[in-house]
Amino acid sequence: MIRLFLGIWLAIVTLLAFVLPMSANPSAWYHLPIIPGLEDKARILFFHVPTAWLSTVGFIASMVYGIRYLRKRDPEDDIKSASAAGVGFLFCILATVTGAIWAKFSWGTYWNWDPRQTSIFVLLLIYGAYFALRSAIDVEEKRATLSAAYAIIAAVVMPFFMFVMPRILASLHPQPVLNVQGKTEMNATMLVLLISSFAGFTGLASWMWNLEVRIQRIVMNSLSGLKGETRV
Amino acid sequence: MIGTFLNPVLAVLRKDLQSELRTRYAMSALIMFIVSTISIIVFAIGGGTSRSDVLAGMLWVVIFFSSMSGLSRTFVSEEERGTAMTLQLLVPPSVVLFGKLLFNVLLVIGMNILAVALYSFLMTGFTVTSPGLFSLTLILGSGGLAASSTIIAAIIAKANTKGPLFPVLALPILLPLLVVVINMTRLSMEGGDISESVGEFQFLIAYIIVIITASNLLFEYIWRD
Amino acid sequence: MFDFLSSNPLYIVLIISLVVWGGIYIYMARLQRRVETLEKQNDSQR
Numbered sequence: 001m002i003r004l005f006l007g008i009w010l011a012i013v014t015l016l017a018f019v020l021p022m023s024a025n026p027s028a029w030y031h032l033p034i035i036p037g038l039e040d041k042a043r044i045l046f047f048h049v050p051t052a053w054l055s056t057v058g059f060i061a062s063m064v065y066g067i068r069y070l071r072k073r074d075p076e077d078d079i080k081s082a083s084a085a086g087v088g089f090l091f092c093i094l095a096t097v098t099g100a101i102w103a104k105f106s107w108g109t110y111w112n113w114d115p116r117q118t119s120i121f122v123l124l125l126i127y128g129a130y131f132a133l134r135s136a137i138d139v140e141e142k143r144a145t146l147s148a149a150y151a152i153i154a155a156v157v158m159p160f161f162m163f164v165m166p167r168i169l170a171s172l173h174p175q176p177v178l179n180v181q182g183k184t185e186m187n188a189t190m191l192v193l194l195i196s197s198f199a200g201f202t203g204l205a206s207w208m209w210n211l212e213v214r215i216q217r218i219v220m221n222s223l224s225g226l227k228g229e230t231r232v
Numbered sequence: 233m234i235g236t237f238l239n240p241v242l243a244v245l246r247k248d249l250q251s252e253l254r255t256r257y258a259m260s261a262l263i264m265f266i267v268s269t270i271s272i273i274v275f276a277i278g279g280g281t282s283r284s285d286v287l288a289g290m291l292w293v294v295i296f297f298s299s300m301s302g303l304s305r306t307f308v309s310e311e312e313r314g315t316a317m318t319l320q321l322l323v324p325p326s327v328v329l330f331g332k333l334l335f336n337v338l339l340v341i342g343m344n345i346l347a348v349a350l351y352s353f354l355m356t357g358f359t360v361t362s363p364g365l366f367s368l369t370l371i372l373g374s375g376g377l378a379a380s381s382t383i384i385a386a387i388i389a390k391a392n393t394k395g396p397l398f399p400v401l402a403l404p405i406l407l408p409l410l411v412v413v414i415n416m417t418r419l420s421m422e423g424g425d426i427s428e429s430v431g432e433f434q435f436l437i438a439y440i441i442v443i444i445t446a447s448n449l450l451f452e453y454i455w456r457d
Numbered sequence: 458m459f460d461f462l463s464s465n466p467l468y469i470v471l472i473i474s475l476v477v478w479g480g481i482y483i484y485m486a487r488l489q490r491r492v493e494t495l496e497k498q499n500d501s502q503r
Contacts (some may be wrong), residue, residue, distance in 0.1 A: 014474060018467070040466040044473045051477060070453050087484075094480045098473045105462065105469055125404040132400050136391040146387050149450045153383060153405060156446045160408040160439055208484065215491050222498060 010200040016193055017046040026187050033187050044102055046194060050201035051095040055123060058088015063155040066148030075220065078144035082134065083212035087205050089127040096120050115165040116173040122161060126154045240323050244331025258339060262302040266347045269294045274354050282357035288417035291351055292410055299340055303381040304398040306332050307389035325455045326448055336378040344374050359421065366420035372436040373413040379440050380405045383447035386454050409439055
């Protein structure tokens with residue numbers, strides 16, 4: 001029931017992202033504003049920004065469950081941590097690819113080491129290192145402990161990165177969302193649609209996470225079952 | 233109070249220094265790595281470049297990859313010789329961490345002095361105009377490099393494939409440090425003043441403190457298994 | 458191709474949304490494959 005609702009919700013958001021008209025001075029309730037320099041390209045906001053958001057959320061969730069694992073030593077928390085990282089990695093790749101396509105048409109190159117692009121690249125590197133570490137350890141408890149420790153170290157370093165990038169490079173990335181000065185060029189319609197898109201994609205990601213957790217749980221149970229059989 | 237903590241730390245450091253002096257494994261790996269990477273750079277760009285950004289970047293490439301080759305040994309050697317268990321029984325984890333950390337700091341500072349000496353001898357374009365800024369950069373950079381590679385080395389020592397994983401895990405952690413340090417090295421070649429880069433120094437010190445605090449909290453879980 | 462897309466930016470948005478949905482589709486297909494192998498293991502154990 002909820003899943004059906006989620007599907008319809010995302011379909012409507014996707015449709016509206018394409019069909020709502022843009023006008024220079026929005027008068028009707030369904031008008032989106034024209035952002036100078038972006039025009040119709042501003043519509044990728046509804047797809048690109050939620051993926052970037054989810055790649056961060058996946059990383060933070062992975063770290064939080066890592067901390068919980070270190071505290072309680074419950075294998076369930078490790079499964080949740082690894083699954084959150086898996087979903088986050090997918091959205092990180094999607095954010096990188098969609099960002100690069102957009103950059104090709106707005107800046108002329110797929111990749112130009114903009115601070116935002118550099119940050120997402122570092123996030124990709126961290127995810128890659130995390131999975132490389134996990135695949136290099138066979139013993140379950142060891143793998144859980146070490147990958148949780150690595151996720152925490154990486155999360156601790158991320159704020160430094162956020163601090164250092166803008167000082168070294170100037171950004172061309174548009175900032176219509178979540179900026180501190182509050183100088184958004186959005187109107188209420190655009191904001192509501194963006195929030196709906198955030199909600200829809202977050203719901204979808206948590207569904208994917210749930211499936212991934214259940215699959216990994218079965219894999220772990222069947223492995224421990226096999227060990228029990230060989231012992232007898 | 234401090235003595236009761238410091239004495240066992242120094243004992244761990246002394247033990248590591250003695251075994252290093254006996255085998256000379258880390259030292260010879262580091263020296264060979266520095267010599268070979270610098271010679272490749274000299275062959276590639278001929279030593280005649282005077283572009284400060286290229287020279288500063290290359291210097292830290294040499295330092296980063298050399299430390300990647302040598303520093304992973306600190307904990308791996310304990311696991312390989314089977315002495316990790318004895319160390320676990322004898323001293324608390326934080327003592328082991330700080331002993332290893334001090335050893336790595338000494339190793340990195342020695343390595344960096346050698347690398348800079350060799351680099352400035354072979355690359356004629358490399359001239360530091362503000363030595364104060366440069367030496368502070370080098371010391372803080374070595375400290376940060378040693379701090380984060382110590383905890384990564386502790387993680388690596390427990391994994392199955394040790395060699396190639398180390399730079400993979402260390403790069404995302406070290407990237408902010410490297411960006412700042414390269415920038416400051418370039419500044420010191422162009423004659424910048426120490427007062428200009430107070431923010432960067434604060435950044436480096438904060439980075440070192442945060443990494444060491446996080447390592448101290450996490451090391452207990454990594455070390456005992 | 459590039460000229461066409463830069464004069465019709467709505468198609469760039471289309472490509473980007475297709476990339477996102479395609480990525481999610483590939484992920485779902487991977488989950489499906491893993492479930493199938495688990496089912497097979499389960500059958501052979503019985």
